[in-house]
Amino acid sequence: MIDAQLVKKLRDMTGAGMMDCKKALVETKGNIDEAVTWLREKGIAKAAKKADRIAAEGVCAYAIAGNKAVVYEVNSETDFVAKNQNFINLVEKIGQAILNSDANTSEEALNVKYEGETVNDMLVNATSTIGEKISLRRVNVLTKTDNQVFGAYSHMQGKIVALAILDGGNETVAKDVCMHVAAMNPKYLDMKEVSPEEVEKETEIFKQQSLNEGKPLNIVEKMVVGRVQKYFKELCLTNQSFVKNADQTVEQYVKANNGSIVKYLRLEVGEGIEKKKDDFVAEVMAAVNN
Numbered sequence: 001m002i003d004a005q006l007v008k009k010l011r012d013m014t015g016a017g018m019m020d021c022k023k024a025l026v027e028t029k030g031n032i033d034e035a036v037t038w039l040r041e042k043g044i045a046k047a048a049k050k051a052d053r054i055a056a057e058g059v060c061a062y063a064i065a066g067n068k069a070v071v072y073e074v075n076s077e078t079d080f081v082a083k084n085q086n087f088i089n090l091v092e093k094i095g096q097a098i099l100n101s102d103a104n105t106s107e108e109a110l111n112v113k114y115e116g117e118t119v120n121d122m123l124v125n126a127t128s129t130i131g132e133k134i135s136l137r138r139v140n141v142l143t144k145t146d147n148q149v150f151g152a153y154s155h156m157q158g159k160i161v162a163l164a165i166l167d168g169g170n171e172t173v174a175k176d177v178c179m180h181v182a183a184m185n186p187k188y189l190d191m192k193e194v195s196p197e198e199v200e201k202e203t204e205i206f207k208q209q210s211l212n213e214g215k216p217l218n219i220v221e222k223m224v225v226g227r228v229q230k231y232f233k234e235l236c237l238t239n240q241s242f243v244k245n246a247d248q249t250v251e252q253y254v255k256a257n258n259g260s261i262v263k264y265l266r267l268e269v270g271e272g273i274e275k276k277k278d279d280f281v282a283e284v285m286a287a288v289n290n
Contacts, residue, residue, distance in 0.1 A: 002026060014039050037201075041208035057082050058137075059158035060267040063095030069150050070098045071140045071163050071265055072106075075273070077132040083157070090126050090134070091158075094119055098139060106139040137273075140265055148262060153178035162266045169259020179243065180250055181266050186237035189261060190251075194232050203228050237264060 002025045010021040010032055016039050028034035058075035059082050074091045076082045097114035110120040117125075119136060126134045144150060144165045151164045151174020162178035188194055206227045210220040233239040238251035238261065245253065254261055 002030060006030065006032065010035055010039075037205060040205050042212055058269050059088070059091050060161040060269055061091050061095055061154070061158055062152050062161055062163055063092075063099045064150055064152065065099050067144050067146065067148075068099060069142045069144075069152070069163055070095055071142070071161060071267055072098065072109075072136065073138040073267055073269065075133075075135050075137050075270075076130075081130055081132050081134075084130065086130060087126070087134070090122060093122065094136060097122075098141070103139065104141045106136050109136060109139050138267060140267075142263065142265065144262075149174050149259075151175040151178045153182055155179075155182045158269070160266065160268045162264065164264040165262040166254065166259045167262055169254060169257050173254060173257045173259055176242075176244060177237075177250060177254065177261060177264065180240070181237065181264050183243050184237075184240055185266060185268075186240060186264075187235040188232070188237065189264060190236050190238045191232060194236075199228060199232070202231055206231070237261065 002022055006025060007018060007021045010016070010025060011018060013032070014021070014036055016024070020039060020042075021035070024035040024038045025032070028038055057077060057079045058073060060071070060073045062069060062071045064070075072095060074087075074094060076087060081087055093114055094109070097112045097119050098109045100114075101109070101112040103109040103112050110118065110123075112119050114122065123134050123136060142150075142163065142165065147167065149166050149169060149171050151166065151171055153162050153175055155161070160182045162181040164174050164177045164181065166174045166177070203224055206224045207220055210223055210227075211217070215223070238249065240250050242248045242250050242253045248256070251261070
């Protein structure tokens with residue numbers, strides 16, 4: 001017997017129909033990861049969406065000084081509080097505190113002092129003053145050499161933040177890369193970051209898709225190589241078509257400006273946090289019945 005909640009979760013992850021999701025779970029004996037792969041092989045789900053990427057509220061931000069940059073996330077319970085000036089000021093103070101310390105993780109950052117109080121104390125006081133739970137969730141520290149440049153971009157008042165490090169180029173080019181990263185959300189920098197296991201997995205999925213379409217095996221084997229390469233190139237930052245000029249890849253744009261991408265980072269508010277969903281209909285019905 002397949003649990004209805006598991007069917008719903010698979011549907012949220014893949015966008016496939018309820019009956020297809022149920023059949024996939026039956027075929028894979030309730031293993032949701034294998035069910036996603038089964039649906040993709042059948043061509044029912046073209047790509048898996050992660051069900052845990054439900055937006056929580058708050059802000060992602062960055063702070064840069066010299067050769068050091070900090071990219072971090074501070075969460076609140078509501079978007080209303082995230083736009084509050086006191087909250088915005090708190091986020092800026094936290095960034096400066098981490099930037100001026102040796103902290104490299106959110107746990108270490110909580111013990112950093114700023115103007116006589118720790119970051120943890122700042123969060124506790126803000127929670128008491130604002131009336132919502134305020135927390136520091138993610139901290140990333142990046143460093144560059146004197147010959148490298150930082151680029152940074154904040155989208156929708158900190159809903160998405162991107163930071164890039166370039167060899168050569170300039171800050172404007174690096175910021176353009178960050179704007180692209182914010183918009184397109186690449187999974188890898190380039191093909192070198194793709195593991196052999198990932199290539200093997202996608203090759204098998206594309207192979208099964210093609211066979212299920214009725215294509216002969218000898219043709220399928222030739223087709224799959226091209227399909228897999230195309231699939232991963234679309235996920236790699238350097239190979240993606242540049243958002244400001246679709247006639248260039250991101251790599252071509254950067255090279256034309258005498259640079260190369262060393263590293264990039266992208267944070268989006270609430271990644272991986274399951275936010276409580278209020279059922280207003282149920283609340284009204286409960287009120288009526290009481």
